[in-house]
Amino acid sequence: MNVFKKVLCVIILGSLLLGLSGCIPSNNNNNQNSSLLGKEITNPEGLKLISANVTNVVDGDTIDVMINNKEERVRLLLIDTPETKHPSKPVQPYGPDASEFTKKALLGKQVELEKDISERDRYGRILAYVWLDGKMHNEALIEKGLARVATFPPDIKYVDPFLDLQQQAQINGIGIWSLENYVKENGFTEQNSQVETNIGTSDLSCINKIKGNKNSKIFHLPDGAHYNDVADKNIVWFCTEEEAQTEGYRKSKN
Structure with missing residues (x-):
């Protein structure tokens, strides 16, 4: 009988220790x-x-x-x-x-x-x-x-x-x-109209001169034949041809 009681006490004590260990926070990921x-x-x-x-x-x-x-x-x-x-x-x-x-x-x-x-x-x-x-x-x-x-x-x-x-x-x-x-x-x-801007640094020399037409999805360079034909309400300005093409615009043939 005494042996049985000792075994039972060991089992109960072990269970208590396992339960307590689950309450202790882990430090493995303390920086995450x-x-x-x-x-x-x-x-x-x-x-x-x-x-x-x-x-x-x-x-x-x-x-x-x-x-x-x-x-x-x-x-x-x-x-x-x-x-x-x-x-x-x-x-x-x-x-x-x-x-x-x-x-x-x-x-x-x-x-x-x-x-x-x-x-x-x-x-x-x-x-x-x-x-x-x-x-x-x-x-x-x-x-x-x-x-x-x-x-x-x-x-x-x-x-x-x-x-x-x-x-x-x-x-x-x-x-x-x-x-x-x-x-x-x-x-x-x-x-009312786009203002040309340049804050005077070498990496910010973008002056918005490429003119896109929202209706036709065509963009025009300043020396293009139809650059000044785009109505103000349809203008979308771009810094580079790449930017215009990324937005789905194609270059004017004239």
């Missing part, structure tokens, strides 16, 4: 966190980042990326760049410059996405700060005068440093701040 988007890695600075590959640049503040073999659209947080592809708005000054800047910086690169509070906007786009080689692209656009600060609480983690950069760009009168009364609190002033 689960996310609806993918695996978050905590970098040496303590930022939780998600790796992604940039497959397409939609606009200055919007990109497409691949995360875990799935393509996602990303809207850069806390900034707003002038429009280039809005369905009801014309191409706005410095919009193509912002788009070209983002394309040259990010297209084809592996970047890291940092979330704020919200994960997606009402359109299903991921909301993120985009990092490349330790530098944040959202900040770079503001610094170059290609974006304004746009706040949508609760996603305001970097609003103070962003506003400081914006103030400096305003003082220097670069990019969007070089046009009087162009930047408004809720966006940009509508323009």
Whole structure:
């Protein structure tokens, strides 16, 4: 009887120890966190980042990326760049410059996405700060005068440093701040015609002279025979022939 009791006690004690061990957290992946988007890695600075590959640049503040073999659209947080592809708005000054800047910086690169509070906007786009080689692209656009600060609480983690950069760009009168009364609190002033822009740097020499016709899907170079025949309401501006062809436009034969 005593032997039976001893065996029973050993079994009960072992079961208790196994149950307790399941409550002890593992330290094997203490630098990784689960996310609806993918695996978050905590970098040496303590930022939780998600790796992604940039497959397409939609606009200055919007990109497409691949995360875990799935393509996602990303809207850069806390900034707003002038429009280039809005369905009801014309191409706005410095919009193509912002788009070209983002394309040259990010297209084809592996970047890291940092979330704020919200994960997606009402359109299903991921909301993120985009990092490349330790530098944040959202900040770079503001610094170059290609974006304004746009706040949508609760996603305001970097609003103070962003506003400081914006103030400096305003003082220097670069990019969007070089046009009087162009930047408004809720966006940009509508323009009747495309304004040629050049912020004076070697990598931002895009002056929008390639004219596309939305109706015919044909684009015209400045020396083309029908360049001035395109009605203003049908004009879509491009920086390069490649950009026009990517959007489905073909080159005029004349």
